Amino acid sequence: MSYAEFMKKGLEENRYLHFKKLGYEDSDIEEIINEWGLENVNKGYDVINFDGTGMLQIEAIGDVDAFESDDDAVEAAIVDGIKIIPVYELPDNFDRKYLGWIDTVENRESIKKYCMNRKNYYCNGNSLK
Known part of the structure; x- marks a missing residue:
């Protein structure tokens, strides 16, 4: 894919130029877009299911390098x-008390279930023993 094709698809020009500054080839950029989706690549972050727990949080997409940190x-x-x-x-x-957890009824319930799980090493005081 070429610069013009990326622009036609909707990749933000500043994102494309940043990728090039990082040394990415057009094929690398295309692969990142295929993996994360164009909208998420333009934003530089995505909503991630933390370790398959069902708890949803915001994380920076490392390959995009749009942010210094998840914060x-x-x-x-x-x-x-x-x-x-x-x-x-x-x-x-x-x-995992930090800012970044999506505020929905479903996510609050997932976090509650995570904390109630007796097998959860950290949430149930086991790490303090």
Whole structure:
């Protein structure tokens, strides 16, 4: 795919130029778009299912290199209108208390179930023994 084809598909020019600055070939860029989707590549982050737990969080897409950290990606997601659970509303025994968890009823329930799982090493005080 060429520069013009990427632009026609909707890849933001600044994203394409950043990829080139990183040393990516057009085939690399195409592969990243195929893996993550054009919209997510343009944003530089995606909603990720944390370790297959069903808990959804924002993470920077490393291959895109749009952010210094996941925290920066979360800030961008908030600006984009994605609702994030405030840290103080996360369960007390949640071992992953940081900003970035998607604020939906379903995700709050997934986090609650994760924290209630007796086999969960960190959430149930096992790591303190």
